[in-house]
Amino acid sequence: MSNPLRSLPSVHDLLETPALREVLLSHGQDRVAAAARAVIAESRRQLLAGNSAAGQAEIGVLAQRAAEQLATELQPRLREVINATGVILHTNLGRAPMAEEAANAAQSAARGYLNLELDLETGSRSNRQDAVRGWLRQLLGAESGTVVNNNAAATVLTLRALARDREVLVSRGELVEIGGSFRIPEIMAVSGARLREVGTTNITRISDFAAAITAEAAALLRVHTSNYRVIGHAETPTLAERVRLARQHGLLMIDDVGSGALLDFQTWGLSGEPQPRESLAAGADLVLFSGDKLLGGPQCGLIAGRAELISRIERDPLMRAFRVDKMTLAALEATLRIYAAGGPALSRLPLVQMVQTPLAVLQARAEWLADALRTYSHVVSAEAKQDVAFMGGGSLPSQSMPTWVVAVKVSGVSESELARRLRTRRPEVMPRVQEGQLLLDLRTVMESQLESLRQACYAAVAAG
Ligand SMILES: *Cc1c(COP(=O)(O)O)cnc(C)c1O
Numbered sequence: 001m002s003n004p005l006r007s008l009p010s011v012h013d014l015l016e017t018p019a020l021r022e023v024l025l026s027h028g029q030d031r032v033a034a035a036a037r038a039v040i041a042e043s044r045r046q047l048l049a050g051n052s053a054a055g056q057a058e059i060g061v062l063a064q065r066a067a068e069q070l071a072t073e074l075q076p077r078l079r080e081v082i083n084a085t086g087v088i089l090h091t092n093l094g095r096a097p098m099a100e101e102a103a104n105a106a107q108s109a110a111r112g113y114l115n116l117e118l119d120l121e122t123g124s125r126s127n128r129q130d131a132v133r134g135w136l137r138q139l140l141g142a143e144s145g146t147v148v149n150n151n152a153a154a155t156v157l158t159l160r161a162l163a164r165d166r167e168v169l170v171s172r173g174e175l176v177e178i179g180g181s182f183r184i185p186e187i188m189a190v191s192g193a194r195l196r197e198v199g200t201t202n203i204t205r206i207s208d209f210a211a212a213i214t215a216e217a218a219a220l221l222r223v224h225t226s227n228y229r230v231i232g233h234a235e236t237p238t239l240a241e242r243v244r245l246a247r248q249h250g251l252l253m254i255d256d257v258g259s260g261a262l263l264d265f266q267t268w269g270l271s272g273e274p275q276p277r278e279s280l281a282a283g284a285d286l287v288l289f290s291g292d293k294l295l296g297g298p299q300c301g302l303i304a305g306r307a308e309l310i311s312r313i314e315r316d317p318l319m320r321a322f323r324v325d326k327m328t329l330a331a332l333e334a335t336l337r338i339y340a341a342g343g344p345a346l347s348r349l350p351l352v353q354m355v356q357t358p359l360a361v362l363q364a365r366a367e368w369l370a371d372a373l374r375t376y377s378h379v380v381s382a383e384a385k386q387d388v389a390f391m392g393g394g395s396l397p398s399q400s401m402p403t404w405v406v407a408v409k410v411s412g413v414s415e416s417e418l419a420r421r422l423r424t425r426r427p428e429v430m431p432r433v434q435e436g437q438l439l440l441d442l443r444t445v446m447e448s449q450l451e452s453l454r455q456a457c458y459a460a461v462a463a464g
Contacts, residue, residue: 004047009059011036017063023070035066035073082429082449082456084422086403086441088354089393091179093430095292095299096393097350097446102297102334109330116326129314131329135336136304139262140277140287145304146314147332148322151290152182154301155256158286159191159221161316162252162309166218167196171204171237173230174223178258178394184223193218202230206237209245219252220245222284224274226258226394243283252286252309255279259393260289260302262339263346268355270391270399276304285309291328293393296351297335298328354443359386359402362442365450366404369440372454373408377461381409389443403443405432410461421460429456 014020014036015029023032039062046056055061081093089095098106108114119126129146136145148154159168170184175197177183188195196217199208209220220242230236239255246253257274265273273294276287286309291300303313313319324332338345346352366384373382389403408431410418415438422429432439445453 004052004057005044007057008040008043008047009057009062011040013059014040014063014066017059019060019063019067023067027070027074032066032070035070036062039066039069079428081423082427082453083444084429084440084442084453085432086387086389086405086439086443087392087432088351088389088444089293089391089395090430090444091393096294096296098297098331099335099338099348099350101338101348102331105330105334106298106327109326114326114330116329127314128323128326128329131333132336135333135340136302139336139339140280140304142280142287142304144307144310145302146310147291147324147329148301148303148319149324150292150299151256151258151288151301152187153322154288154303155187156191157313157316157318157322158254158288158303159188159193159219160318161313162254163191163193163218165192166194167214167216168193168219168221168254169196169198169209169212169217170221170223171199171208172197172201173199173204173234173236174225176223176225176227178226184221202232202234204236206241206245209237209242213245213249213251217249217251219254221254221256223256224258227396229272229396239279239282239284246285247283253284254286254288255284256288258289259293259295259395260291261294263294263352265294265355265391269401270355270395273395273399276302280305290393291332291335293395294351294391295335296349298331300324300328300332350446353446355391355401357443359404362404365442365445365447366406369442369450369454369457370406373406373457373461376458377410379411380461381411383407387439387441389441401443403441405439405441408438408440408457418460421463422456425456425459425463427452427456429453429460 011033015033020032043056043062083090083093117126117128132147133145136142148157168188175184185195196212198204198212222239222242243253257276257279259273261273261275276289279287284305286303286305289302291297291302338348347356370382370384373380384404384406387403387405388400390397391399415433415436418438419431419433422431432441
Protein backbone atom coordinates (compact mmCIF):
# COMPACT_ATOMS: atom_id res chain seq x y z
CA MET A 1 0.00 0.00 0.00
CA SER A 2 1.36 3.44 -0.90
CA ASN A 3 2.15 5.85 1.89
CA PRO A 4 -0.37 8.70 1.56
CA LEU A 5 2.11 11.11 3.21
CA ARG A 6 4.35 10.67 0.18
CA SER A 7 1.75 12.28 -2.03
CA LEU A 8 1.78 15.53 -0.01
CA PRO A 9 3.14 18.39 -2.13
CA SER A 10 6.16 20.43 -1.03
CA VAL A 11 5.94 24.09 -0.09
CA HIS A 12 7.77 24.91 -3.29
CA ASP A 13 5.22 23.00 -5.39
CA LEU A 14 2.36 24.73 -3.64
CA LEU A 15 3.83 28.16 -4.32
CA GLU A 16 3.92 27.29 -8.01
CA THR A 17 0.18 26.66 -8.23
CA PRO A 18 -1.94 29.25 -10.10
CA ALA A 19 -3.89 30.04 -6.87
CA LEU A 20 -0.80 30.93 -4.84
CA ARG A 21 1.04 32.59 -7.72
CA GLU A 22 -1.90 34.95 -7.88
CA VAL A 23 -1.68 35.58 -4.12
CA LEU A 24 2.06 36.25 -4.44
CA LEU A 25 1.28 39.25 -6.62
CA SER A 26 -0.15 41.07 -3.62
CA HIS A 27 1.40 39.38 -0.55
CA GLY A 28 4.91 38.87 0.73
CA GLN A 29 6.65 35.60 -0.11
CA ASP A 30 7.31 34.78 3.57
CA ARG A 31 3.68 35.20 4.54
CA VAL A 32 2.44 32.99 1.65
CA ALA A 33 5.09 30.33 2.31
CA ALA A 34 4.08 30.23 5.97
CA ALA A 35 0.45 29.68 5.00
CA ALA A 36 1.49 26.91 2.57
CA ARG A 37 3.57 25.25 5.29
CA ALA A 38 0.66 25.45 7.71
CA VAL A 39 -1.85 23.75 5.39
CA ILE A 40 0.63 21.01 4.51
CA ALA A 41 1.31 20.38 8.21
CA GLU A 42 -2.42 20.24 8.94
CA SER A 43 -2.96 17.81 6.06
CA ARG A 44 -0.13 15.62 7.38
CA ARG A 45 -1.75 15.53 10.82
CA GLN A 46 -5.08 14.52 9.27
CA LEU A 47 -3.47 11.75 7.21
CA LEU A 48 -1.55 10.39 10.21
CA ALA A 49 -4.78 10.36 12.17
CA GLY A 50 -6.21 8.12 9.47
CA ASN A 51 -8.39 10.77 7.91
CA SER A 52 -7.64 10.29 4.23
CA ALA A 53 -10.71 12.07 2.91
CA ALA A 54 -10.55 12.76 -0.80
CA GLY A 55 -8.40 15.74 -1.67
CA GLN A 56 -6.50 15.72 1.62
CA ALA A 57 -3.21 15.64 -0.24
CA GLU A 58 -4.30 17.17 -3.50
CA ILE A 59 -2.20 20.14 -4.48
CA GLY A 60 -5.04 22.29 -5.86
CA VAL A 61 -7.14 21.79 -2.72
CA LEU A 62 -4.24 22.67 -0.44
CA ALA A 63 -3.37 25.77 -2.45
CA GLN A 64 -6.97 26.94 -2.22
CA ARG A 65 -6.97 26.36 1.52
CA ALA A 66 -3.77 28.36 1.95
CA ALA A 67 -5.20 31.24 -0.08
CA GLU A 68 -8.39 31.26 2.02
CA GLN A 69 -6.41 31.13 5.23
CA LEU A 70 -4.37 34.15 4.17
CA ALA A 71 -7.53 36.05 3.27
CA THR A 72 -9.00 35.33 6.69
CA GLU A 73 -5.81 36.24 8.55
CA LEU A 74 -5.51 39.54 6.74
CA GLN A 75 -9.13 40.51 6.95
CA PRO A 76 -9.54 43.90 8.63
CA ARG A 77 -10.36 43.81 12.33
CA LEU A 78 -12.32 47.05 11.94
CA ARG A 79 -15.24 46.35 9.64
CA GLU A 80 -18.31 48.24 8.52
CA VAL A 81 -21.34 47.28 10.61
CA ILE A 82 -25.01 47.90 9.91
CA ASN A 83 -26.44 49.40 13.08
CA ALA A 84 -29.81 47.73 13.70
CA THR A 85 -29.76 48.45 17.44
CA GLY A 86 -31.91 51.58 17.24
CA VAL A 87 -29.30 53.42 19.33
CA ILE A 88 -28.29 56.38 17.17
CA LEU A 89 -25.09 57.42 18.99
CA HIS A 90 -23.84 53.90 19.76
CA THR A 91 -20.41 54.34 21.36
CA ASN A 92 -19.37 50.73 20.55
CA LEU A 93 -20.22 51.38 16.91
CA GLY A 94 -18.30 54.65 16.66
CA ARG A 95 -20.98 57.12 17.82
CA ALA A 96 -22.20 59.58 15.16
CA PRO A 97 -21.99 58.57 11.52
CA MET A 98 -20.66 61.57 9.62
CA ALA A 99 -22.13 63.44 6.67
CA GLU A 100 -20.93 62.46 3.21
CA GLU A 101 -19.00 65.72 2.76
CA ALA A 102 -17.33 65.32 6.18
CA ALA A 103 -16.20 61.80 5.23
CA ASN A 104 -14.98 63.12 1.87
CA ALA A 105 -13.09 65.97 3.52
CA ALA A 106 -11.34 63.50 5.85
CA GLN A 107 -10.54 61.29 2.90
CA SER A 108 -8.96 64.00 0.78
CA ALA A 109 -7.02 65.28 3.78
CA ALA A 110 -5.77 61.73 4.26
CA ARG A 111 -4.83 61.20 0.64
CA GLY A 112 -2.84 64.35 -0.01
CA TYR A 113 -1.52 67.62 1.30
CA LEU A 114 -3.54 70.53 2.63
CA ASN A 115 -2.95 73.97 4.15
CA LEU A 116 -3.16 72.55 7.68
CA GLU A 117 -0.76 75.09 9.15
CA LEU A 118 -0.22 77.38 6.20
CA ASP A 119 -1.71 80.76 5.38
CA LEU A 120 -2.22 80.49 1.63
CA GLU A 121 -2.36 84.28 1.23
CA THR A 122 0.99 85.11 2.84
CA GLY A 123 2.69 81.75 2.52
CA SER A 124 3.63 81.84 6.18
CA ARG A 125 2.91 79.42 8.96
CA SER A 126 -0.54 79.51 10.54
CA ASN A 127 -2.36 77.77 13.39
CA ARG A 128 -4.23 74.56 12.59
CA GLN A 129 -7.10 75.73 14.78
CA ASP A 130 -7.80 78.70 12.48
CA ALA A 131 -9.82 76.49 10.13
CA VAL A 132 -12.53 75.85 12.70
CA ARG A 133 -12.18 78.91 14.90
CA GLY A 134 -14.08 81.13 12.49
CA TRP A 135 -16.94 78.65 12.20
CA LEU A 136 -17.19 78.34 15.97
CA ARG A 137 -17.35 82.13 16.29
CA GLN A 138 -20.11 82.31 13.75
CA LEU A 139 -22.16 79.35 14.98
CA LEU A 140 -21.83 79.87 18.72
CA GLY A 141 -21.40 83.62 18.99
CA ALA A 142 -18.08 82.85 20.68
CA GLU A 143 -15.02 85.09 20.68
CA SER A 144 -12.83 82.12 19.93
CA GLY A 145 -12.67 78.36 20.04
CA THR A 146 -10.30 75.44 19.82
CA VAL A 147 -10.43 71.68 19.27
CA VAL A 148 -8.82 68.71 21.02
CA ASN A 149 -9.23 64.93 20.91
CA ASN A 150 -12.46 64.60 22.89
CA ASN A 151 -14.44 66.31 25.60
CA ALA A 152 -12.49 64.47 28.31
CA ALA A 153 -9.29 66.05 26.96
CA ALA A 154 -11.06 69.42 26.68
CA THR A 155 -11.97 69.26 30.38
CA VAL A 156 -8.52 68.17 31.58
CA LEU A 157 -6.77 70.78 29.48
CA THR A 158 -9.10 73.63 30.44
CA LEU A 159 -8.83 72.90 34.15
CA ARG A 160 -5.08 72.48 33.96
CA ALA A 161 -4.45 75.65 31.98
CA LEU A 162 -6.80 77.82 34.03
CA ALA A 163 -7.11 76.31 37.51
CA ARG A 164 -4.08 74.18 38.32
CA ASP A 165 -3.29 74.07 42.06
CA ARG A 166 -6.44 76.05 42.73
CA GLU A 167 -9.99 75.12 43.63
CA VAL A 168 -12.81 74.39 41.21
CA LEU A 169 -16.30 74.33 42.68
CA VAL A 170 -18.69 71.62 41.50
CA SER A 171 -22.15 70.75 42.80
CA ARG A 172 -22.34 67.31 44.44
CA GLY A 173 -25.34 66.69 42.20
CA GLU A 174 -23.08 67.00 39.13
CA LEU A 175 -20.17 64.71 40.03
CA VAL A 176 -20.97 62.52 37.05
CA GLU A 177 -19.56 59.33 35.67
CA ILE A 178 -20.10 59.04 31.93
CA GLY A 179 -19.21 55.99 29.88
CA GLY A 180 -17.37 54.25 32.71
CA SER A 181 -14.15 56.24 32.53
CA PHE A 182 -15.06 59.90 32.52
CA ARG A 183 -15.50 60.66 36.24
CA ILE A 184 -15.35 64.28 37.35
CA PRO A 185 -13.27 63.71 40.52
CA GLU A 186 -10.69 61.70 38.56
CA ILE A 187 -10.59 64.14 35.64
CA MET A 188 -10.08 66.91 38.15
CA ALA A 189 -7.24 65.03 39.87
CA VAL A 190 -5.47 64.44 36.55
CA SER A 191 -5.72 68.13 35.66
CA GLY A 192 -4.05 69.26 38.86
CA ALA A 193 -7.03 71.41 39.88
CA ARG A 194 -8.54 70.76 43.30
CA LEU A 195 -12.16 69.68 43.45
CA ARG A 196 -14.26 71.61 45.93
CA GLU A 197 -17.59 69.80 46.35
CA VAL A 198 -20.58 72.02 46.97
CA GLY A 199 -24.09 71.30 48.30
CA THR A 200 -25.66 67.86 48.40
CA THR A 201 -26.70 65.24 45.88
CA ASN A 202 -30.21 66.59 45.47
CA ILE A 203 -30.02 70.18 46.69
CA THR A 204 -27.35 72.70 45.78
CA ARG A 205 -28.22 76.37 46.20
CA ILE A 206 -26.33 79.37 44.91
CA SER A 207 -25.69 80.25 48.57
CA ASP A 208 -23.79 76.94 48.92
CA PHE A 209 -21.49 78.03 46.11
CA ALA A 210 -21.09 81.48 47.66
CA ALA A 211 -20.16 79.95 51.04
CA ALA A 212 -17.55 77.67 49.45
CA ILE A 213 -15.59 80.43 47.73
CA THR A 214 -12.18 81.10 49.27
CA ALA A 215 -8.99 82.77 48.07
CA GLU A 216 -8.06 79.38 46.60
CA ALA A 217 -10.97 79.33 44.16
CA ALA A 218 -10.35 79.71 40.43
CA ALA A 219 -13.57 78.60 38.77
CA LEU A 220 -17.08 77.24 38.98
CA LEU A 221 -17.65 74.17 36.82
CA ARG A 222 -21.12 73.12 35.76
CA VAL A 223 -21.39 69.58 34.40
CA HIS A 224 -24.43 68.51 32.44
CA THR A 225 -25.90 65.38 34.01
CA SER A 226 -26.11 63.72 30.60
CA ASN A 227 -27.04 60.23 31.73
CA TYR A 228 -29.15 60.81 34.83
CA ARG A 229 -31.50 63.27 36.47
CA VAL A 230 -32.08 63.97 40.12
CA ILE A 231 -35.85 64.08 40.45
CA GLY A 232 -38.17 64.65 43.37
CA HIS A 233 -36.94 67.08 46.01
CA ALA A 234 -34.16 68.57 43.92
CA GLU A 235 -32.75 72.02 43.28
CA THR A 236 -29.83 73.36 41.36
CA PRO A 237 -28.83 76.96 40.58
CA THR A 238 -29.38 78.30 37.07
CA LEU A 239 -26.43 79.11 34.88
CA ALA A 240 -27.29 82.82 35.10
CA GLU A 241 -27.07 82.70 38.91
CA ARG A 242 -23.72 80.94 38.74
CA VAL A 243 -22.39 83.42 36.18
CA ARG A 244 -23.39 86.33 38.42
CA LEU A 245 -21.65 84.79 41.43
CA ALA A 246 -18.51 83.95 39.45
CA ARG A 247 -18.30 87.52 38.16
CA GLN A 248 -18.74 89.00 41.63
CA HIS A 249 -15.71 87.05 42.83
CA GLY A 250 -13.57 87.28 39.72
CA LEU A 251 -13.91 83.53 39.05
CA LEU A 252 -14.34 81.71 35.76
CA MET A 253 -17.61 80.01 34.82
CA ILE A 254 -16.87 76.85 32.84
CA ASP A 255 -19.79 74.88 31.41
CA ASP A 256 -19.38 71.24 30.32
CA VAL A 257 -22.57 70.73 28.31
CA GLY A 258 -21.63 67.22 27.16
CA SER A 259 -23.25 66.49 23.86
CA GLY A 260 -23.15 69.94 22.27
CA ALA A 261 -26.38 70.19 20.32
CA LEU A 262 -26.18 72.97 17.77
CA LEU A 263 -29.83 72.35 16.90
CA ASP A 264 -32.85 72.30 19.10
CA PHE A 265 -33.55 68.58 19.29
CA GLN A 266 -36.75 69.35 21.14
CA THR A 267 -38.37 69.52 17.70
CA TRP A 268 -37.93 65.74 17.63
CA GLY A 269 -39.01 65.13 21.19
CA LEU A 270 -35.58 65.10 22.86
CA SER A 271 -35.63 67.52 25.74
CA GLY A 272 -33.14 69.03 28.15
CA GLU A 273 -29.99 69.04 26.01
CA PRO A 274 -28.20 72.34 26.71
CA GLN A 275 -26.96 74.23 23.67
CA PRO A 276 -23.42 75.69 23.73
CA ARG A 277 -24.65 78.88 22.09
CA GLU A 278 -27.17 79.50 24.87
CA SER A 279 -24.59 78.76 27.50
CA LEU A 280 -22.26 81.45 26.13
CA ALA A 281 -25.17 83.84 25.75
CA ALA A 282 -25.97 83.28 29.43
CA GLY A 283 -22.46 84.45 30.25
CA ALA A 284 -20.36 81.28 30.61
CA ASP A 285 -16.70 82.10 30.00
CA LEU A 286 -16.08 78.77 28.33
CA VAL A 287 -18.28 75.97 27.07
CA LEU A 288 -16.99 72.42 26.47
CA PHE A 289 -18.62 69.69 24.36
CA SER A 290 -18.05 66.59 22.23
CA GLY A 291 -17.87 66.58 18.43
CA ASP A 292 -19.26 63.08 17.93
CA LYS A 293 -22.44 63.20 19.98
CA LEU A 294 -25.36 65.43 18.93
CA LEU A 295 -23.08 67.53 16.72
CA GLY A 296 -22.78 64.53 14.40
CA GLY A 297 -19.11 65.06 13.54
CA PRO A 298 -15.80 63.29 14.17
CA GLN A 299 -14.55 62.37 17.64
CA CYS A 300 -13.19 65.56 19.17
CA GLY A 301 -13.74 67.98 22.03
CA LEU A 302 -14.59 71.62 21.43
CA ILE A 303 -13.78 74.51 23.72
CA ALA A 304 -15.40 77.85 22.90
CA GLY A 305 -15.62 81.19 24.66
CA ARG A 306 -13.38 84.09 25.62
CA ALA A 307 -10.39 84.58 23.31
CA GLU A 308 -7.93 85.33 26.08
CA LEU A 309 -8.79 82.05 27.86
CA ILE A 310 -8.63 80.06 24.63
CA SER A 311 -5.10 81.34 23.99
CA ARG A 312 -4.02 80.42 27.52
CA ILE A 313 -5.39 76.92 26.90
CA GLU A 314 -3.60 76.67 23.56
CA ARG A 315 -0.30 77.65 25.19
CA ASP A 316 -0.49 74.78 27.68
CA PRO A 317 2.09 72.07 26.88
CA LEU A 318 -0.65 69.42 27.06
CA MET A 319 -2.32 71.02 24.04
CA ARG A 320 0.30 69.33 21.91
CA ALA A 321 -0.55 65.93 23.39
CA PHE A 322 -4.27 66.44 22.82
CA ARG A 323 -4.19 68.07 19.41
CA VAL A 324 -6.32 66.68 16.61
CA ASP A 325 -5.01 65.39 13.31
CA LYS A 326 -5.71 66.72 9.82
CA MET A 327 -8.50 64.23 9.06
CA THR A 328 -10.46 65.14 12.18
CA LEU A 329 -10.07 68.86 11.50
CA ALA A 330 -11.17 68.47 7.89
CA ALA A 331 -14.22 66.40 8.88
CA LEU A 332 -15.13 68.80 11.66
CA GLU A 333 -14.88 71.83 9.41
CA ALA A 334 -17.10 70.16 6.81
CA THR A 335 -19.65 69.33 9.54
CA LEU A 336 -19.64 72.88 10.89
CA ARG A 337 -20.14 74.23 7.36
CA ILE A 338 -23.36 72.21 7.15
CA TYR A 339 -24.62 73.97 10.28
CA ALA A 340 -23.51 77.31 8.86
CA ALA A 341 -25.54 76.64 5.71
CA GLY A 342 -28.54 75.59 7.83
CA GLY A 343 -32.01 74.80 6.50
CA PRO A 344 -32.25 71.80 4.17
CA ALA A 345 -28.46 71.27 4.40
CA LEU A 346 -28.97 69.95 7.94
CA SER A 347 -30.65 66.81 6.72
CA ARG A 348 -27.34 65.81 5.18
CA LEU A 349 -26.27 64.92 8.72
CA PRO A 350 -27.10 61.20 9.15
CA LEU A 351 -28.06 61.87 12.75
CA VAL A 352 -30.67 64.40 11.68
CA GLN A 353 -31.87 62.10 8.90
CA MET A 354 -32.36 59.32 11.42
CA VAL A 355 -34.40 61.34 13.90
CA GLN A 356 -36.37 62.95 11.06
CA THR A 357 -37.44 59.82 9.21
CA PRO A 358 -41.24 59.65 9.51
CA LEU A 359 -42.64 56.69 11.39
CA ALA A 360 -44.70 55.66 8.36
CA VAL A 361 -41.52 55.30 6.30
CA LEU A 362 -39.93 53.11 8.98
CA GLN A 363 -43.12 51.05 9.13
CA ALA A 364 -43.04 50.46 5.36
CA ARG A 365 -39.38 49.38 5.55
CA ALA A 366 -40.03 47.06 8.48
CA GLU A 367 -42.97 45.44 6.72
CA TRP A 368 -40.94 45.04 3.54
CA LEU A 369 -38.14 43.31 5.45
CA ALA A 370 -40.48 41.10 7.48
CA ASP A 371 -42.29 40.00 4.29
CA ALA A 372 -39.02 39.23 2.54
CA LEU A 373 -37.78 37.10 5.45
CA ARG A 374 -41.02 35.12 5.76
CA THR A 375 -40.97 34.46 2.03
CA TYR A 376 -37.31 33.46 2.11
CA SER A 377 -37.75 30.49 4.43
CA HIS A 378 -40.56 28.73 6.25
CA VAL A 379 -38.32 28.33 9.33
CA VAL A 380 -38.32 32.11 9.81
CA SER A 381 -40.95 34.04 11.64
CA ALA A 382 -40.66 37.79 11.24
CA GLU A 383 -43.02 40.37 12.59
CA ALA A 384 -42.93 44.13 12.05
CA LYS A 385 -43.98 46.12 15.09
CA GLN A 386 -43.67 49.53 16.69
CA ASP A 387 -41.01 49.96 19.39
CA VAL A 388 -38.71 52.59 20.90
CA ALA A 389 -35.30 53.79 19.60
CA PHE A 390 -32.76 55.76 21.65
CA MET A 391 -30.38 58.66 21.12
CA GLY A 392 -27.61 56.96 23.18
CA GLY A 393 -24.09 58.40 23.39
CA GLY A 394 -24.31 58.73 27.15
CA SER A 395 -27.74 60.39 27.07
CA LEU A 396 -30.71 59.50 29.22
CA PRO A 397 -32.85 56.46 28.35
CA SER A 398 -35.71 58.95 28.19
CA GLN A 399 -34.06 60.53 25.14
CA SER A 400 -36.04 58.19 22.93
CA MET A 401 -38.33 58.19 19.93
CA PRO A 402 -40.84 55.84 18.36
CA THR A 403 -39.54 53.41 15.75
CA TRP A 404 -40.41 50.26 13.82
CA VAL A 405 -38.56 47.01 14.30
CA VAL A 406 -38.65 43.52 12.84
CA ALA A 407 -38.71 40.76 15.47
CA VAL A 408 -37.01 37.72 13.96
CA LYS A 409 -37.12 34.08 15.08
CA VAL A 410 -35.60 31.11 13.34
CA SER A 411 -36.90 27.79 14.57
CA GLY A 412 -34.24 25.74 16.31
CA VAL A 413 -31.84 28.70 16.58
CA SER A 414 -31.47 30.70 19.79
CA GLU A 415 -31.60 34.47 19.52
CA SER A 416 -28.02 34.73 20.79
CA GLU A 417 -26.82 32.35 18.06
CA LEU A 418 -28.78 34.28 15.43
CA ALA A 419 -27.30 37.54 16.73
CA ARG A 420 -23.80 36.01 16.53
CA ARG A 421 -24.37 34.94 12.93
CA LEU A 422 -25.57 38.42 12.03
CA ARG A 423 -22.50 40.00 13.65
CA THR A 424 -19.89 37.67 12.19
CA ARG A 425 -21.04 37.13 8.61
CA ARG A 426 -20.75 39.63 5.78
CA PRO A 427 -22.24 42.18 5.79
CA GLU A 428 -21.96 42.53 9.56
CA VAL A 429 -25.13 43.52 11.38
CA MET A 430 -25.51 44.51 15.03
CA PRO A 431 -29.10 43.72 16.10
CA ARG A 432 -30.83 44.49 19.38
CA VAL A 433 -31.61 41.61 21.72
CA GLN A 434 -34.35 42.67 24.09
CA GLU A 435 -36.28 40.48 26.50
CA GLY A 436 -35.20 37.34 24.68
CA GLN A 437 -36.22 38.71 21.29
CA LEU A 438 -33.98 39.54 18.36
CA LEU A 439 -34.99 42.89 16.92
CA LEU A 440 -33.80 44.77 13.86
CA ASP A 441 -34.50 48.46 14.43
CA LEU A 442 -34.98 50.37 11.20
CA ARG A 443 -34.43 53.83 12.80
CA THR A 444 -30.63 53.46 12.60
CA VAL A 445 -30.44 51.60 9.28
CA MET A 446 -29.76 53.95 6.40
CA GLU A 447 -31.90 53.62 3.31
CA SER A 448 -28.84 52.66 1.27
CA GLN A 449 -28.23 49.71 3.64
CA LEU A 450 -31.69 48.10 3.42
CA GLU A 451 -30.78 45.70 0.65
CA SER A 452 -27.57 44.65 2.44
CA LEU A 453 -29.55 44.11 5.63
CA ARG A 454 -31.94 41.79 3.81
CA GLN A 455 -29.00 39.83 2.33
CA ALA A 456 -27.36 39.64 5.76
CA CYS A 457 -30.53 38.17 7.23
CA TYR A 458 -30.76 35.56 4.47
CA ALA A 459 -27.11 34.62 5.10
CA ALA A 460 -27.71 34.28 8.84
CA VAL A 461 -30.76 32.05 8.28
CA ALA A 462 -29.02 29.92 5.65
CA ALA A 463 -25.92 29.44 7.81
CA GLY A 464 -27.62 26.82 10.00
C1 LIG B 1 -19.93 62.49 27.03
C2 LIG B 1 -19.56 63.51 28.03
C3 LIG B 1 -18.21 63.76 28.32
C4 LIG B 1 -17.10 62.99 27.68
O1 LIG B 1 -16.99 63.34 26.33
P1 LIG B 1 -16.02 62.52 25.35
O2 LIG B 1 -16.05 63.35 24.09
O3 LIG B 1 -16.62 61.17 25.20
O4 LIG B 1 -14.67 62.49 25.96
C5 LIG B 1 -17.91 64.72 29.26
N1 LIG B 1 -18.88 65.42 29.89
C6 LIG B 1 -20.19 65.21 29.64
C7 LIG B 1 -21.22 65.99 30.40
C8 LIG B 1 -20.58 64.25 28.70
O5 LIG B 1 -21.87 64.03 28.44
